[in-house]
Amino acid sequence: xxxxxxxxIFKEGAISSEFIANSIAHHQVKTQIGAHNIFLGQVRADEIxxxxxxxxxxxxxxxxxxxxxxxxxxxxxxxFDLSCMHIYHSLGKxxxxxxxxxxxxxxPRRKEVFPAIKFIVEEIKENxxxxxxxxxxxxxxxWKVNT
Amino acid sequence: xxxxxxxxxxxxxxxxxxxxxxxFSGKTVSDLKExxxxxxxxxxxxxxxxxxxxxxxxxxxEIIGIEIALLPPFAGG
Numbered sequence: 434x435x436x437x438x439x440x441x442i443f444k445e446g447a448i449s450s451e452f453i454a455n456s457i458a459h460h461q462v463k464t465q466i467g468a469h470n471i472f473l474g475q476v477r478a479d480e481i482x483x484x485x486x487x488x489x490x491x492x493x494x495x496x497x498x499x500x501x502x503x504x505x506x507x508x509x510x511x512x513f514d515l516s517c518m519h520i521y522h523s524l525g526k527x528x529x530x531x532x533x534x535x536x537x538x539x540x541p542r543r544k545e546v547f548p549a550i551k552f553i554v555e556e557i558k559e560n561x562x563x564x565x566x567x568x569x570x571x572x573x574x575x576w577k578v579n580t
Numbered sequence: 581x582x583x584x585x586x587x588x589x590x591x592x593x594x595x596x597x598x599x600x601x602x603x604f605s606g607k608t609v610s611d612l613k614e615x616x617x618x619x620x621x622x623x624x625x626x627x628x629x630x631x632x633x634x635x636x637x638x639x640x641x642e643i644i645g646i647e648i649a650l651l652p653p654f655a656g657g
Contacts, residue, residue, distance in 0.1 A: 564589030
Protein backbone atom coordinates (compact mmCIF):
# COMPACT_ATOMS: atom_id res chain seq x y z
CA UNK A 434 0.00 0.00 0.00
CA UNK A 435 2.49 2.59 -1.11
CA UNK A 436 1.62 6.23 -1.20
CA UNK A 437 3.17 8.41 -3.84
CA UNK A 438 3.17 11.79 -2.16
CA UNK A 439 4.72 12.58 1.23
CA UNK A 440 2.10 12.50 3.97
CA UNK A 441 2.20 14.64 7.06
CA ILE A 442 3.29 12.25 9.79
CA PHE A 443 3.42 14.86 12.56
CA LYS A 444 0.91 15.04 15.39
CA GLU A 445 0.60 17.89 17.84
CA GLY A 446 1.54 16.74 21.35
CA ALA A 447 1.88 13.21 22.72
CA ILE A 448 0.63 10.13 20.87
CA SER A 449 -2.12 8.63 23.03
CA SER A 450 -2.64 4.96 23.94
CA GLU A 451 -6.14 5.25 22.41
CA PHE A 452 -4.69 6.36 19.09
CA ILE A 453 -2.26 3.42 19.09
CA ALA A 454 -5.02 0.95 20.08
CA ASN A 455 -7.31 2.25 17.32
CA SER A 456 -4.51 1.95 14.83
CA ILE A 457 -4.10 -1.73 15.73
CA ALA A 458 -7.86 -2.31 15.54
CA HIS A 459 -8.02 -0.85 12.03
CA HIS A 460 -5.83 -3.69 10.79
CA GLN A 461 -8.28 -6.46 11.68
CA VAL A 462 -9.87 -6.16 8.23
CA LYS A 463 -6.50 -6.72 6.53
CA THR A 464 -6.55 -10.50 6.83
CA GLN A 465 -3.50 -11.16 4.65
CA ILE A 466 -1.37 -9.81 7.52
CA GLY A 467 0.20 -12.38 9.84
CA ALA A 468 2.56 -10.23 11.90
CA HIS A 469 2.71 -6.70 13.26
CA ASN A 470 5.61 -5.00 14.97
CA ILE A 471 5.42 -1.74 16.85
CA PHE A 472 8.06 0.65 18.13
CA LEU A 473 7.11 3.30 20.66
CA GLY A 474 9.52 6.08 21.57
CA GLN A 475 8.89 7.44 25.06
CA VAL A 476 10.25 10.65 26.57
CA ARG A 477 12.73 9.68 29.25
CA ALA A 478 13.19 11.70 32.44
CA ASP A 479 16.97 11.92 32.07
CA GLU A 480 18.84 13.41 34.98
CA ILE A 481 21.57 15.82 33.91
CA UNK A 482 23.69 17.65 36.50
CA UNK A 483 21.10 16.95 39.15
CA UNK A 484 18.20 18.29 37.05
CA UNK A 485 15.43 16.08 35.74
CA UNK A 486 13.93 16.34 32.23
CA UNK A 487 10.20 17.11 32.62
CA UNK A 488 9.30 17.27 28.92
CA UNK A 489 10.70 17.59 25.41
CA UNK A 490 9.44 20.22 23.02
CA UNK A 491 9.77 18.99 19.45
CA UNK A 492 10.17 21.16 16.37
CA UNK A 493 11.08 20.09 12.84
CA UNK A 494 11.87 21.24 9.36
CA UNK A 495 8.47 19.79 8.52
CA UNK A 496 8.60 19.79 4.75
CA UNK A 497 12.04 18.20 4.63
CA UNK A 498 11.16 15.78 7.44
CA UNK A 499 8.01 14.59 5.67
CA UNK A 500 10.07 14.12 2.50
CA UNK A 501 12.63 12.06 4.47
CA UNK A 502 9.89 9.97 6.10
CA UNK A 503 8.56 9.30 2.61
CA UNK A 504 12.00 8.17 1.39
CA UNK A 505 12.42 5.91 4.45
CA UNK A 506 8.99 4.45 3.76
CA UNK A 507 9.81 3.74 0.10
CA UNK A 508 13.16 2.19 1.09
CA UNK A 509 11.48 -0.03 3.70
CA UNK A 510 8.92 -1.32 1.18
CA UNK A 511 11.79 -1.99 -1.22
CA UNK A 512 13.86 -3.94 1.34
CA PHE A 513 11.16 -5.87 3.20
CA ASP A 514 7.95 -7.71 2.34
CA LEU A 515 5.56 -5.34 4.11
CA SER A 516 1.79 -5.09 3.80
CA CYS A 517 1.63 -1.67 5.38
CA MET A 518 3.50 0.78 7.49
CA HIS A 519 2.66 3.83 9.59
CA ILE A 520 4.84 6.44 11.25
CA TYR A 521 3.72 9.21 13.61
CA HIS A 522 5.99 11.70 15.36
CA SER A 523 5.04 14.35 17.89
CA LEU A 524 5.54 18.07 17.56
CA GLY A 525 5.32 20.47 20.47
CA LYS A 526 5.51 19.49 24.10
CA UNK A 527 5.58 15.84 25.20
CA UNK A 528 5.93 15.10 28.92
CA UNK A 529 8.29 12.47 30.38
CA UNK A 530 6.55 9.09 30.17
CA UNK A 531 4.48 10.03 27.13
CA UNK A 532 4.91 8.63 23.62
CA UNK A 533 6.57 10.79 20.95
CA UNK A 534 7.19 8.25 18.16
CA UNK A 535 4.95 5.45 16.89
CA UNK A 536 6.17 3.15 14.13
CA UNK A 537 3.90 0.31 13.03
CA UNK A 538 4.80 -2.27 10.38
CA UNK A 539 2.76 -5.24 9.16
CA UNK A 540 3.64 -8.18 6.96
CA PRO A 541 2.27 -11.58 6.03
CA ARG A 542 5.23 -13.10 7.94
CA ARG A 543 7.01 -12.36 11.21
CA LYS A 544 10.57 -12.58 9.86
CA GLU A 545 10.12 -9.35 7.92
CA VAL A 546 8.83 -7.13 10.69
CA PHE A 547 11.79 -7.33 13.10
CA PRO A 548 14.52 -6.03 10.77
CA ALA A 549 12.03 -3.63 9.16
CA ILE A 550 11.21 -1.82 12.39
CA LYS A 551 14.89 -1.56 13.32
CA PHE A 552 15.74 -0.15 9.90
CA ILE A 553 12.98 2.44 10.03
CA VAL A 554 13.68 3.63 13.58
CA GLU A 555 17.44 3.94 12.97
CA GLU A 556 16.82 5.86 9.75
CA ILE A 557 14.47 8.25 11.55
CA LYS A 558 16.98 8.90 14.33
CA GLU A 559 19.78 9.58 11.87
CA ASN A 560 18.20 11.32 8.90
CA UNK A 561 15.04 13.19 9.82
CA UNK A 562 15.39 16.88 10.80
CA UNK A 563 13.51 16.85 14.09
CA UNK A 564 14.83 18.86 17.03
CA UNK A 565 14.16 18.39 20.73
CA UNK A 566 14.37 20.92 23.51
CA UNK A 567 14.70 19.11 26.82
CA UNK A 568 12.92 21.17 29.44
CA UNK A 569 13.92 20.53 33.03
CA UNK A 570 11.68 20.67 36.08
CA UNK A 571 13.12 24.12 36.93
CA UNK A 572 12.13 25.37 33.39
CA UNK A 573 15.72 25.69 32.18
CA UNK A 574 16.51 23.72 29.02
CA UNK A 575 19.09 22.12 26.79
CA TRP A 576 18.98 20.77 23.24
CA LYS A 577 18.84 17.01 22.79
CA VAL A 578 21.20 15.22 20.42
CA ASN A 579 20.60 11.66 19.24
CA THR A 580 23.40 9.26 20.15
CA UNK B 581 20.79 36.31 -5.46
CA UNK B 582 18.09 36.49 -2.81
CA UNK B 583 18.03 33.58 -0.39
CA UNK B 584 15.62 32.67 2.34
CA UNK B 585 17.54 31.36 5.35
CA UNK B 586 15.75 29.32 8.01
CA UNK B 587 17.24 28.52 11.39
CA UNK B 588 16.03 25.58 13.44
CA UNK B 589 16.16 24.50 17.09
CA UNK B 590 19.25 25.64 18.96
CA UNK B 591 20.35 27.76 15.98
CA UNK B 592 17.16 29.82 16.02
CA UNK B 593 17.75 30.38 19.72
CA UNK B 594 21.38 31.54 19.47
CA UNK B 595 20.84 33.77 16.41
CA UNK B 596 17.55 35.01 17.82
CA UNK B 597 16.12 34.51 14.35
CA UNK B 598 14.05 31.76 12.75
CA UNK B 599 13.94 33.13 9.24
CA UNK B 600 15.56 35.93 7.26
CA UNK B 601 16.15 36.99 3.67
CA UNK B 602 19.70 37.43 2.52
CA UNK B 603 21.37 38.97 -0.50
CA PHE B 604 24.15 36.56 -1.45
CA SER B 605 26.85 37.08 -4.06
CA GLY B 606 29.08 34.05 -3.35
CA LYS B 607 29.07 30.70 -5.07
CA THR B 608 29.28 27.73 -2.72
CA VAL B 609 27.94 26.54 0.62
CA SER B 610 31.34 27.44 2.11
CA ASP B 611 30.96 31.04 0.91
CA LEU B 612 27.49 31.18 2.40
CA LYS B 613 28.77 29.85 5.74
CA GLU B 614 31.44 32.58 5.83
CA UNK B 615 28.77 35.15 5.18
CA UNK B 616 26.53 33.76 7.92
CA UNK B 617 29.41 33.50 10.42
CA UNK B 618 30.04 37.21 9.99
CA UNK B 619 26.41 37.99 10.53
CA UNK B 620 25.90 35.56 13.43
CA UNK B 621 29.32 34.81 15.03
CA UNK B 622 27.79 32.38 17.55
CA UNK B 623 27.03 29.97 14.69
CA UNK B 624 30.73 29.16 14.51
CA UNK B 625 30.60 27.50 17.91
CA UNK B 626 27.87 25.09 16.90
CA UNK B 627 27.59 21.96 14.84
CA UNK B 628 25.07 22.16 12.00
CA UNK B 629 24.24 20.91 8.52
CA UNK B 630 22.85 22.89 5.62
CA UNK B 631 19.94 21.88 3.40
CA UNK B 632 19.27 23.54 0.07
CA UNK B 633 15.71 23.12 -1.18
CA UNK B 634 15.22 20.27 1.35
CA UNK B 635 18.39 18.33 0.45
CA UNK B 636 21.52 18.22 2.61
CA UNK B 637 24.52 19.78 0.87
CA UNK B 638 28.32 19.76 1.32
CA UNK B 639 30.69 22.73 1.62
CA UNK B 640 31.65 22.62 -2.04
CA UNK B 641 28.06 22.43 -3.34
CA GLU B 642 27.02 25.38 -5.44
CA ILE B 643 24.20 27.54 -4.13
CA ILE B 644 21.42 27.39 -6.68
CA GLY B 645 18.39 27.13 -4.43
CA ILE B 646 16.17 29.68 -2.85
CA GLU B 647 15.47 27.97 0.44
CA ILE B 648 18.41 27.36 2.72
CA ALA B 649 17.94 25.67 6.09
CA LEU B 650 20.47 25.49 8.92
CA LEU B 651 19.89 22.29 10.85
CA PRO B 652 21.40 21.49 14.26
CA PRO B 653 21.96 17.83 15.28
CA PHE B 654 18.82 15.71 14.87
CA ALA B 655 16.91 14.51 17.92
CA GLY B 656 13.88 12.69 16.50
CA GLY B 657 12.29 9.68 18.15
